[in-house]
Amino acid sequence: MRQDEMLAALIGQAAADGADLATLRAIAEEAGERGAARALARLGMSDAGAAKDMAELRELLGAWRDAKRSAVKAAVEWIVRMAAALLLVGLAVKLGFSGWVK
Template sequence: MAVLRAIAEEAGELGATRALTRLGLADEGAAGDVAELRELLKAWRTAKSSAWRASVAWVVRMVWALLLVGLAVKLGFGEWVR
C-alpha cells in the first residue's frame, strides 16, 4: 500500500510540474505573477461593478428628470416660464 501511495504521489508531482512548466509558472517568480494576476482580476471586477453602478445611477437620474419635465408640462409651468 505504501508503494502505491508513493507511486501516486510521484506521478502527481510530475504531472503538476509538467503542467506548471507548460503554463510558464515553473520559475521562482511564478508566485508573484499569480498574485499580480489576482490583483489585476480584482481591480477589473471592481471597475466593472463601479461602471454598472454609475450607469444605473445615470439612468435613474434621467428617468427622474424626464418625470419632472413631464410633470412641469402637465401642470402648465411651460407657460409660466415664458
C-alpha cells in the same frame, strides 16, 4: 533522486512487492507532482517568479472587477437620474407649468 527516477523506483517496488496501499499512494503522489510540474512548465509558470506573477495577476483581476462594478453602478445612477428628470419634466408639462418657462 529526480522525479523520474523516484516514480520508476516506486513502480518497480510495486511490481516486486505486489503493490501494497502505501506504495500505491506514493506512486499516485509522485505521479501527481510530476504531472503538476509538467503542466506548470508548459504554462511557463515553473520559474521562481511565478508566485509573484500569479499574485500580481490576481490583484489586477480584482482591480478590474472593482472598476467594472463602479462603472456599472455609475451607469445605473445616471439612468435613474435621467428617468427622474424626465418624470419631473413630464409632470411639469402635464400640470401646466410650461407657461412659466415662457
